[in-house]
Amino acid sequence: xxxxxxxxxxxxxxxxxxxxxxxxxGYQGEFGPQVLKxxxxxxxxxxxxxxxxxFIPTLSALKSVLKVxxxxxxxxxNGIKVYHEKEDQEVALLMARAVKKISGADVGIGTTAGIGxxxxxxxxxxxxxxxxxxxxxxxxxxxxxxxxxxxxxxVKKTLILLEQILNQQ
Numbered sequence: 001x002x003x004x005x006x007x008x009x010x011x012x013x014x015x016x017x018x019x020x021x022x023x024x025x026g027y028q029g030e031f032g033p034q035v036l037k038x039x040x041x042x043x044x045x046x047x048x049x050x051x052x053x054x055f056i057p058t059l060s061a062l063k064s065v066l067k068v069x070x071x072x073x074x075x076x077x078n079g080i081k082v083y084h085e086k087e088d089q090e091v092a093l094l095m096a097r098a099v100k101k102i103s104g105a106d107v108g109i110g111t112t113a114g115i116g117x118x119x120x121x122x123x124x125x126x127x128x129x130x131x132x133x134x135x136x137x138x139x140x141x142x143x144x145x146x147x148x149x150x151x152x153x154x155v156k157k158t159l160i161l162l163e164q165i166l167n168q169q
Contacts, residue, residue, distance in 0.1 A: 003169060005162070006103035007053045008066060008095040010081075011113035011133075011147075015155050017053020020162070024048050035156045040163045048166065051103045056095060056112075057081070066098035074114060075140060082139050085116025089130050092119030096128075107165070111154055114139045118150060120158050122165060129165070131157055 007017040015031070022029030023036065023044035032041060056062060058079040062070050070091050075082040083091055092110040100108025100123050108123045117132035133153035137146040 001169065002047055002049055003107060003166060004049045004051050004103075004105040005107045005109065006051045006099045006105035007109040007111075008056045008099035009054065009109070009111045010057050010095075011118050011151055012111045012154050012158070013151065014053050014055040015151070016109060016111065016158050017050060019155065019159060020044070020048065021050045021053070024050055031152075031155050031159060035159050036163050040167065043166060051105050052099070054099060062091070062095070066095060066102065068094045068098050070094060077139065080139070081112070082114035083112065084114065085118065085132065088112050088114060088116060088119035089121070089132070090119070092121040093123070093128065093130060096121040096123040107162070109158060109162070111158065113137065113150060113154070118154055120154055120161075122158070122161055124165060127165065129161060131161060133157060 019029040019032045023032045026045045059081040073081040091112045095110025096108040110121045115138045122129045135150035135153045137150040
């Protein structure tokens with residue numbers, strides 16, 4: 001059974017889509033082989049198709065590309081939406097649902113992070129899962145290492161969660 005996936009990403013910068021694509025095509029990605037079991041990598045290659053991966057950092061892209069009506073951000077920095085962690089959870093869910101609907105995918109993934117650990121949502125027909133990265137960072141007081149650490153954590157946790165969801169299918 002083939003499962004299609006689409007992503008709308010902010011703080012993960014499209015890396016989740018890139019990693020899913022690498023896994024589905026059978027070549028070495030940066031994170032997939034580190035965090036996914038070998039049988040899952042084979043499952044991805046045999047049963048998963050990445051329909052699209054979108055990098056959606058701005059408030060205007062949320063509205064115009066994903067056609068969502070997000071809550072008012074805490075702050076906007078050069079067009080980039082900045083929410084606190086609770087709102088990041090809400091916006092990530094909006095993003096996941098929207099990219100799933102727009103693309104017709106079986107699975108939609110949304111990620112966004114401003115202040116806090118960020119929000120990650122994975123939506124299927126039967127399930128909605130919301131998590132955070134393990135790392136705190138603040139886009140308003142940028143510390144490159146904290147931002148990159150949060151990004152890496154978000155990518156890894158999302159791939160592991162996607163692996164669990166796909167193994168339940």
